[in-house]
Amino acid sequence: MAEEEEVPAILVLASSFGIDIKSQNPPKYRFLEAFSSNLPLLQFLQQQQTLPPSVRAIICNALKPVTADVIRSLPSLGLVVTASAGTDHIDLTECRRRRIQVVNIGGLFTADVADMAVALLIDVLFKISAGDRFARNWGLSKPLGFPFGSKLGGKRVGIIGLGRIGGEVAKRLEAFDCIIKYHSRNKNPSVSYTFYSNVVDLASNSDVLVLCCPLTEQTRHLINKEVMLALGKDGIIINVGRGALIDEKELVQCLVKGEIRGAGLDVFEDEPNVPKGLFPLDNxxxxxxxxxxxxxGFKDSCEYVTQSLDTFFSIKPQVS
Amino acid sequence: MAEEEEVPAILVLASSFGIDIKSQNPPKYRFLEAFSSNLPLLQFLQQQQTLPPSVRAIICNALKPVTADVIRSLPSLGLVVTASAGTDHIDLTECRRRRIQVVNIGGLFTADVADMAVALLIDVLFKISAGDRFARNWGLSKPLGFPFGSKLGGKRVGIIGLGRIGGEVAKRLEAFDCIIKYHSRNKNPSVSYTFYSNVVDLASNSDVLVLCCPLTEQTRHLINKEVMLALGKDGIIINVGRGALIDEKELVQCLVKGEIRGAGLDVFEDEPNVPKGLFPLDNxxxxxxxxxxxxxGFKDSCEYVTQSLDTFFSIKPQVS
Known part of the structure; x- marks a missing residue:
């Protein structure tokens, strides 16, 4: 284990989180920058000689998985900080077993993610991105040749997961005169929105589904073909949760066949690989x-990550 | 002039407004479909032999100007219906002189236009359209190679024209925790937003300008270089009013030089010609x-146009 006076070694998986931390002088931490290598993480760690055994913390984000194998290769690991709200990319079972602390970004991105959900919904309805492609050639086309979009007001929006993010999505869409419904593990007695204990029922009674829940074994592929068919031909799916909340293969099929109207997706099952079947689609x-x-948000999260490290490492010595 | 029993002749300038009307049986109107000809409107009218002198109404939209020359070539014209909120494309002076009634679409599109303003703003801030272009190649690029966007919450939004549309934009953006300010011909005592009598002052104190006012001789090129420089390098302009509210040449220059951060534009000075200088820009x-x-909205406006014609032609005989 690291000595009292030693500068803690931190494994950094994502390029974007070294900047503010590195500018500290004198350096509080030694950084092992895995992102600067093209090797797979485990191989990268095996190549390093001295540092991995002394690594006491990992900084990652939602795109950088922390598997059980990675955790096992770091015997001194005590902290995983992820610059994301979700923790599904981290092997929590192994962390619990080893008593490794996992710190997520909490509510730091709540408003941004809610804004993104609304942005994607309006974009799908109003065809903003498609319109932008069209307008860049507008002079050459017929003025009104652009396909019609659809109103937002009055739409029945089924929010899946009415936590912090879902609640902010609801607040925003109420201002657009949407009708809010939701599905959640439990009914929330403090809101007046209609609750559905069953996702298929919610889909049958909604024009739009917005996915805001965490990815767990229970929510993986929660949006399957049955849910999409219940949502129907005029239905739209917005996903700002995690890609694997949807059965992505079925989603592509439903979009291609017009079994649902459209989708706005900020997340995918196998990021950064977007299903190629989606590329030709304008919906x-x-x-x-x-x-x-x-x-x-980036500045905030850098500060948050630094703070999480500082808290962890300043508290530790007092405990031991 | 048309006889009592004659079916009124209607000049239709936009292709999209004949559909519902034509399905009427027996036909209440005869339609002269100028949109189906490639000729300029005046030339088209000169080519027609008998119908133009009997044309009693025009149906147009914001993309189809009704000039003094057009009006003069139609001696029986009594009504212009435009499927738009603005009437700046119609020569109102000539209409007034001839006592021709001008009917616009009123508040029918208010919510849609307000939604569009918010959509464009979020799109510019969050780079949704640019992100869509990026994501369609994401697998090939670095996961975090996409440039950072900017939060919406806390932004100071200066609304220019706090009428129906401006009010709806304000309502929506309040739900995103924006700070609303405005410029209008007169201060509105029923709202608590900060009023600026001067557009440059509003721009200096705003992160975003949203243009929602009608185009008049007073508002033409209201957003000139001085206003844009006052808005500054982090400033964003959203235009859902009319293209000529902005000095478009200066806008392109400011965007290219980075003197303002970005723009979301639903309208242009010389539609359907979008300034080519904008095409390479991602901001x-x-x-x-x-x-x-x-x-x-299209269905609603077809109904509204039909109703306006019906009202006009059923009332007329009683008056004469």
Whole structure:
């Protein structure tokens, strides 16, 4: 284990989280920058000689999985900080077993993710991205040759997961005169929105489904073909949760066949691989897991990550 | 002039407004479909032999100007119905002189246009359209290679024209925790938003300007270089009013030089010609005057146009 006076070694999996931390002088941490290598993480760690055994914390984000194998290769690991709300990319069972602390970004991105959900919904309904493609050639086309979009007001929006993010999505869409319904593990007595204990029932009674719940074994492929058929030909799916909440193969089929009207997707099952079947479609809006990629949000999350490290390492010595 | 029993002749300038009307049986109107000809309107009218002198109404939209020359060539014209909120494309002076009634679509598109304004703003901030272009190639690029966007919450939004549309934009953006300010001909005592009598002052104190006012001689090029420089390098302009509210050449320059951060434009000075200088830019979102192009809105406006004709022609005989 690391000595009292030693500068803690931190394994950094994502390029974007070293900047603010590295500018500290004198350096509080030694950074092992896995992102700068093209090797798979485990291989990268095997190549390093001295540092991995002393690594005491990992910094990652939703795109950088922390598997049981990675955790096992780091005997001194005590902390995983993820710059994401979800923790599904981290092997929580192994963390629990080893008593490794897992810190997520909490509510830091709540507003951004909710904004993204609304943005994707309006974009699908109003065909903003498709319109932008069209307008860049507008002079050459007929003025009104652009296909019609659809109103937002009055739409029945079924929110799946009425936590922090879902609640903010609801607040925003109420201002657009949408009718809010929801499915959640439990009914929330403090809201007046109609609750559905069953996702198929919610889909049958909604024009739009917005996925805001975490990915767990219970929610994996929650949106399957049955749910999509219940949502129907005029239905739209917005996903700002995690890609695997949807059976992505079925989603592509439903979109191609017109069994649902459209989709706005900020997340995918196998990021950064977007299903190629979506590329030719004008009824989908694709976003590269970008909800939290704002400059202000980035600064905030850098601060949060630094703070999480500082808290962990300043508290530790007092405990031991 | 047309006889009592004669079926009134209607000049239709836009292709999209004959559908519902033509399905009437027996036909209440004879339609002169100028949109089906490639000729300029005046030339088209000169080519027609008998009908133009009997034309009693025009149906148009914002993309189809009704000039003084057109009006002069139609001696029996008594009504112009435009499927748009604005009437700046109609020579109102000539209409007044001839006592020709001008009917616009009123508040029918209010919510759609407000939705479009918010959609364009979020799109510029979050780079949705640019992200969609990026995501369609995401697998090939670095996961986090996409440039950062910017938060919506807390932004100071200066609304220019706090009428029906401006009010709805304010309502929506309040739900995103934006700070609303406005400029209008007169201060509105029923709202608590900060009023600026001067557009440059509003721009200096805003992160975003949303243009929702009608185009008049007073508002033409209201957004000039001085206003854009006052808005500044982090500023964003959203235009759902009319293209000529902005000095478009200066806008392109400011966007290219980074003197403002970005723009979301549903309208242009010389539609359907979008300034070519905008095409290579990723900090603009272009929309082909599509705010009202929803399927539901289209049905509503067809009904509204039919109703306006019916009202006009059923009332007329009683008056004469």
């Amino acid at each position: 989908v809006v694709l976003s590269p897991h970008a909800a939290a990629l704002t400059l202000d | 603009v979102v272009l929309s082909p005057h599509a705010a009202a192009l929803t399927l539901d």
